[in-house]
Amino acid sequence: MTVLSLKDAAFVAHTPLFKNLTLSISPGDRVGLVAQNGAGKSTLLRCLAGEIEVTHGDIVRSRGTAVGYVPQDVGPDLLHHTFHEAVLAALSEDMRGSDGWRVDMVLASLDAPQTMHGLPVSALSGGWQRLMLLARAWVNDPDVLLLDEPTNYLELEKILLLETWLASWAGDTPMVIASHDRSFLDAVTNRTLFLRPDKSRLYSLPYSRARDELAHMDAADAAEQDRDLKEAQRLRRQSAKLKNIGVNSGSDLLLKKQKTLRERAEKIEDAVTALHSEQAGQIRLSNRGTHAKVLVRIEKLTVATPEGRVLFKVPELNVCKGDRIILLGRNGTGKSTLVRLLRDALEGSGDVPGIRTTPSLVMGYMDQALSDVPEDRAPFEFVAGRGLNDARCRSSLAAAGIPYDIQSRRIADLSFGQKSRLALLALRFAEPNFYLLDEPTNHVDIAGQDALADEIRDLGACCVLVSHDRAFVRDVGTRFFVVEGGMLCEHESAEPYFASLSRSETQTGANC
Numbered sequence: 001m002t003v004l005s006l007k008d009a010a011f012v013a014h015t016p017l018f019k020n021l022t023l024s025i026s027p028g029d030r031v032g033l034v035a036q037n038g039a040g041k042s043t044l045l046r047c048l049a050g051e052i053e054v055t056h057g058d059i060v061r062s063r064g065t066a067v068g069y070v071p072q073d074v075g076p077d078l079l080h081h082t083f084h085e086a087v088l089a090a091l092s093e094d095m096r097g098s099d100g101w102r103v104d105m106v107l108a109s110l111d112a113p114q115t116m117h118g119l120p121v122s123a124l125s126g127g128w129q130r131l132m133l134l135a136r137a138w139v140n141d142p143d144v145l146l147l148d149e150p151t152n153y154l155e156l157e158k159i160l161l162l163e164t165w166l167a168s169w170a171g172d173t174p175m176v177i178a179s180h181d182r183s184f185l186d187a188v189t190n191r192t193l194f195l196r197p198d199k200s201r202l203y204s205l206p207y208s209r210a211r212d213e214l215a216h217m218d219a220a221d222a223a224e225q226d227r228d229l230k231e232a233q234r235l236r237r238q239s240a241k242l243k244n245i246g247v248n249s250g251s252d253l254l255l256k257k258q259k260t261l262r263e264r265a266e267k268i269e270d271a272v273t274a275l276h277s278e279q280a281g282q283i284r285l286s287n288r289g290t291h292a293k294v295l296v297r298i299e300k301l302t303v304a305t306p307e308g309r310v311l312f313k314v315p316e317l318n319v320c321k322g323d324r325i326i327l328l329g330r331n332g333t334g335k336s337t338l339v340r341l342l343r344d345a346l347e348g349s350g351d352v353p354g355i356r357t358t359p360s361l362v363m364g365y366m367d368q369a370l371s372d373v374p375e376d377r378a379p380f381e382f383v384a385g386r387g388l389n390d391a392r393c394r395s396s397l398a399a400a401g402i403p404y405d406i407q408s409r410r411i412a413d414l415s416f417g418q419k420s421r422l423a424l425l426a427l428r429f430a431e432p433n434f435y436l437l438d439e440p441t442n443h444v445d446i447a448g449q450d451a452l453a454d455e456i457r458d459l460g461a462c463c464v465l466v467s468h469d470r471a472f473v474r475d476v477g478t479r480f481f482v483v484e485g486g487m488l489c490e491h492e493s494a495e496p497y498f499a500s501l502s503r504s505e506t507q508t509g510a511n512c
């Protein structure tokens with residue numbers, strides 16, 4: 001039975017995001033929605049959720065269908081609620097009294113500790129905020145789930161929990177899941193929709209196998225077009241020859257025949273449409289370098305919550321030139337709090353006992369919430385005035401994946417991946433010699449994740465990074481620190497930590 005369907009649907013924003021999209025979603029379907037940043041995944045999910053209308057075609061929900069929609073971001077309205085209240089508020093008012101037990105059940109299914117239920121959402125880690133959004137969708141017992149990048153902000157342990165949760169609790173509830181996380185898509189989906197402006201492609205396969213099929217089909221399309229164009233050229237050559245002979249000999253028959261050949265060539269050429277090409281924006285950084293050997297020295301630092309609850313201690317840590325330090329640890333252990341302490345110390349905005357920096361240090365900082373990116377300004381305005389002329393600003397933005405026609409709109413209207421790309425572009429212009437990045441790959445598409453890793457590595461940039469992305473961590477890190485047992489401990493590699501997440505064992509071999 002079809003729960004939700006799209007018929008010949010299209011959405012035109014500043015440019016067509018998708019068109020002629022026809023899709024039926026039935027129980028058991030788990031559709032991975034894949035496309036580059038700014039391609040329209042969130043827009044499509046919002047259309048399916050009934051938040052906005054498609055600009056052409058129809059979306060049909062079977063009668064009484066309850067849609068559970070998990071947006072890409074938490075938004076400001078829920079931040080002051082407690083975790084429990086935020087989930088309870090997702091129930092209709094008349095259900096809150098009688099069906100409040102549902103909230104406890106959903107929170108228990110997600111292994112949310114009781115002590116966390118009373119915390120304000122703003123105090124939850126990014127990962128728990130995402131799971132809160134999932135709980136809000138699930139508490140209403142939906143017939144279909146729409147998940148917009150559900151693994152963003154989740155560290156690996158929580159990604160594995162989510163995979164298990166989707167397999168056990170969600171049963172055969174149909175789902176559409178937008179994601180840039182290849183392993184997650186492979187683990188949880190059975191269909192894949194590659195969203196494209198002209199002709200989207202749907203496969204009854206999980207991501208990696210669908211990607212192979214897509215590459216195969218794109219290559220076959222390209223070969224067919226090549227053949228068609230060669231045939232059109234042949235017809236045109238023949239037509240030109242006949243025209244010469246026809247004119248010289250005054251033969252109407254030959255002239256008529258050359259016209260027919262030319263028309264056939266034109267018909268073939270008209271039928272050849274531009275092939276889809278992934279125009280992923282570039283990600284480029286810069287490194288002004290430094291003569292200092294040690295950029296940041298941490299000694300006897302206590303990392304605590306604003307209320308003074310001690311999260312962990314750092315006995316000693318020297319961040320040296322060329323170090324690419326990865327901070328690992330479960331959601332809520334305080335990695336982001338350490339990053340904020342470092343930022344305060346490095347910006348000189350607060351005297352942080354236990355952290356000293358070299359005077360030549362120039363920091364490039366990016367946080368999970370992209371709080372340095374002003375939502376009300378335009379991308380062009382944001383990057384202008386950094387010593388670049390207007391043309392260079394515009395071309396740099398376009399190259400980064402923010403097309404000309406949206407450069408003067410509000411940043412709030414950009415997709416999340418485009419906002420991340422904008423933040424990274426601003427970092428490049430700041431020419432830092434030390435990068436402090438909290439989950440920089442969140443929201444960034446697959447090509448962008450690879451490009452960011454290459455760029456950090458190739459520049460030899462000194463950095464401290466928080467990331468849950470295994471491929472990224474392995475690719476970029478030179479030193480690995482894990483928050484465990486109230487201490488920040490150094491490990492030879494990230495592998496023991498990754499392995500411990502599935503085993504849930506205490507780790508060994510650490511240098512705390």
Ligand SMILES: Nc1ncnc2c1ncn2[C@@H]1O[C@H](COP(=O)(O)OP(=O)(O)OP(=O)(O)O)[C@@H](O)[C@H]1O
Nearest residue numbers: 013037038039040041042043413414415416417418
């Ligand atoms: N309210 C809006 N007004 C104008 N343009 C918008 C609006 N919302 C989205 N867009 C534009 O539509 C395009 C698609 O945005 P969308 O958020 O759907 O992309 P996405 O595929 O989800 O990207 P990401 O991977 O970065 O999350 C973007 O270029 C964005 O700037």
Ligand SMILES: [Mg+2]
Nearest residue numbers: 041042072415
């Ligand atoms: Mg999106």
